[in-house]
Amino acid sequence: MALYALVDANNFYASCEKIFDPALADTPLVVLSNNDGCIVARSAEAKALGIPMGAPMHQWRAFCDAHGVIRKSSNYTLYGDMSARMLSILQDMCPQVESYSIDESFLDLSGYADARAYGQLIRQRLQQNIKITCGVGIGATKTLAKFANHLAKKQPEFAGVCQLSADTPARTRELMATYPVAEVWGVGRQLSARLQADGVATVLDLARCDPLAIQQRYGIVLAKTVRELRGEPCLTFDEVGRPKQQIIASRSFGTTLTDFNAIKAAISHHLSRAAEKLRAQQSQCAHVYVLLRTNPFREQDAQYRRTMLVPLPHASADTGVLMAAALRGLKQIFVPGLRYHKCGVMLAEISPMGQQQSDLFAPIDDPKRLRLMGLMDRINRDQGAGTLQFASTQLSSAWHMRTDNRSPRYTTCWDELPIAYA
Amino acid sequence: MNSIIGKPIIPFVRRRFAFFDALIPAGFPSPAADYVQNTIDLHERLIHNAAATFFVRASGDSMRDAGIVDGSVLVVDASRPPVSGHIVVACLDGKYVVKRLRHSQGRVELHSENSLTPYPVLRPSTDLQIFGVVTSHIVEHLKKPRKG
Numbered sequence: 001m002a003l004y005a006l007v008d009a010n011n012f013y014a015s016c017e018k019i020f021d022p023a024l025a026d027t028p029l030v031v032l033s034n035n036d037g038c039i040v041a042r043s044a045e046a047k048a049l050g051i052p053m054g055a056p057m058h059q060w061r062a063f064c065d066a067h068g069v070i071r072k073s074s075n076y077t078l079y080g081d082m083s084a085r086m087l088s089i090l091q092d093m094c095p096q097v098e099s100y101s102i103d104e105s106f107l108d109l110s111g112y113a114d115a116r117a118y119g120q121l122i123r124q125r126l127q128q129n130i131k132i133t134c135g136v137g138i139g140a141t142k143t144l145a146k147f148a149n150h151l152a153k154k155q156p157e158f159a160g161v162c163q164l165s166a167d168t169p170a171r172t173r174e175l176m177a178t179y180p181v182a183e184v185w186g187v188g189r190q191l192s193a194r195l196q197a198d199g200v201a202t203v204l205d206l207a208r209c210d211p212l213a214i215q216q217r218y219g220i221v222l223a224k225t226v227r228e229l230r231g232e233p234c235l236t237f238d239e240v241g242r243p244k245q246q247i248i249a250s251r252s253f254g255t256t257l258t259d260f261n262a263i264k265a266a267i268s269h270h271l272s273r274a275a276e277k278l279r280a281q282q283s284q285c286a287h288v289y290v291l292l293r294t295n296p297f298r299e300q301d302a303q304y305r306r307t308m309l310v311p312l313p314h315a316s317a318d319t320g321v322l323m324a325a326a327l328r329g330l331k332q333i334f335v336p337g338l339r340y341h342k343c344g345v346m347l348a349e350i351s352p353m354g355q356q357q358s359d360l361f362a363p364i365d366d367p368k369r370l371r372l373m374g375l376m377d378r379i380n381r382d383q384g385a386g387t388l389q390f391a392s393t394q395l396s397s398a399w400h401m402r403t404d405n406r407s408p409r410y411t412t413c414w415d416e417l418p419i420a421y422a
Numbered sequence: 423m424n425s426i427i428g429k430p431i432i433p434f435v436r437r438r439f440a441f442f443d444a445l446i447p448a449g450f451p452s453p454a455a456d457y458v459q460n461t462i463d464l465h466e467r468l469i470h471n472a473a474a475t476f477f478v479r480a481s482g483d484s485m486r487d488a489g490i491v492d493g494s495v496l497v498v499d500a501s502r503p504p505v506s507g508h509i510v511v512a513c514l515d516g517k518y519v520v521k522r523l524r525h526s527q528g529r530v531e532l533h534s535e536n537s538l539t540p541y542p543v544l545r546p547s548t549d550l551q552i553f554g555v556v557t558s559h560i561v562e563h564l565k566k567p568r569k570g
Contacts, residue, residue, distance in 0.1 A: 022518060130473065422492070
């Protein structure tokens, strides 16, 4: 029988911030989004103060000052490194790991004799080795593992590891009956409102629904969820390292931008990074999307939001080809006189590099150009990101992020190491 | 061995990181060439468990007799269970300290090692949180010059 575990770090960003600065151990702390706009992570102490997730910082500044809440700009270099360490430890402990997000991974524990004990071991190892506390949820499907993970975090008696076992169905039903349907993976606020109107209030109610009836009324996705809640695996296991089907690079600007060249520089930067990732996974893409929008929180400003798809004449991994497409798209959606807040690119229709085109006469990437790209990637890897750039990324640096309270890059930068007093 | 214009071609030896290397006499293959296989990799030697290893900067002189001076880079392995006699990075009063761990009559002590200046032995009252064990430290006598 299949058995999945979901390992999920508690308050991951906030924990990363605290590890290297023990003075913050019991202090409430929040991490802010790019440009310090919203609260994207809270420590346990900050949660206890009632600070909500996603709250705009400007509304909570006075409250944070009054309660001594430490504010940190997001430090993705640090979180990314700690996440890679976490994944590497999990991969050492289990041959099949799917990294689901920066702080969550699914493990395939099928065939493990005592999965709960192994969950405890995983938890202890992460605690000891990287000082990150995790919850572990175990179940016969990914949806059950996700729900079990929620229980592991909410109910202290589980000591961080909860298994919904097929051997104790009464206990599983009892737990399912005590949680609202909104706690089920993939059931959002809107869907749970509809379900409740139909009389489906708890997780157990949903598990007891007829999958076929659900499929007719709500669609195939929720029908799969119902099957999964009943212990029937419907979601496949995507192992780590499988090429991604979309690559996105986007970011808010440090300030609002109106200048075309500044936005062009930002798009060029994002595209260079995305193309690098594309080549790193040995892929090419056929679609380039360009995204541009104003700040929806600035209600006084004229609002604008556009995404433009630029299909390529042939699938490519050449930064030059992708860049030309992205900048062509940007020219079309850019409207002068607006105050822009965010832009980005997305690469889609991804296929393995050099794959034969369906059209025999379609051109393919020039091998010489691909060698040049490979060289550029290697130089940027060895000498530091951005050593070699396309000229358009240098047009302006006005778009860079605001990170006023960023902590040191403790684990990746020689000049920013944590201190121990001798 | 011979190129078309009759000049000997120097056999390719990976030189950049070679531990043992020799100049190659023109015309003869280097007798050492067969032995050049491994390169010295400090990382491989000093990092026992990469995912659990952190670099920490030492500040202060209380551990100078152990060779740790102000500015030393400590290689800290958080996965290693600390035992009496290890040098550890521990959390004390909201700060990390680097000291020698001693178990004495069932109590945990943190000792300094500096024969010139006496430092008191620290006896933490509550449970001591140990971040990790110092497996080695690095002192740079000259900074790497910048290129260009």
